[in-house]
Amino acid sequence: MRLDAEAAATGVSKADLIRRGIALLLEHAERPKRSRELPVFDSGRPRTPDEMDDSVYEHIKERAARR
Numbered sequence: 692m693r694l695d696a697e698a699a700a701t702g703v704s705k706a707d708l709i710r711r712g713i714a715l716l717l718e719h720a721e722r723p724k725r726s727r728e729l730p731v732f733d734s735g736r737p738r739t740p741d742e743m744d745d746s747v748y749e750h751i752k753e754r755a756a757r758r
Contacts, residue, residue, distance in 0.1 A: 698705045729747060738746070 694705050694708060697703075698708055701708075703711075730750060
C-alpha cells in the first residue's frame with residue numbers, strides 16, 4: 692500500500708500523513724458560493740408564521756420567474 696510505503700520512507704506515521712493530506716485538500720478546495728440571504732419583510736404589523744412563509748415563498752416564485 693502506498694500509504695505504508697510513504698510512512699516507512701519518511702518516518703512519518705500513517706495517521707499524520709492522513710492528517711496532512713486532509714489539511715492540503717481543505718486548504719486548496721474551492722468553497723461553494725454562499726447563497727444570498729432571504730430578504731427581510733417589514734409590513735409595519737406583526738405577521739403570523741404562516742403569513743411570513745407565504746410572503747417568502749411568493750418572493751422566491753417571483754424571482755424564479757424572472758430568470
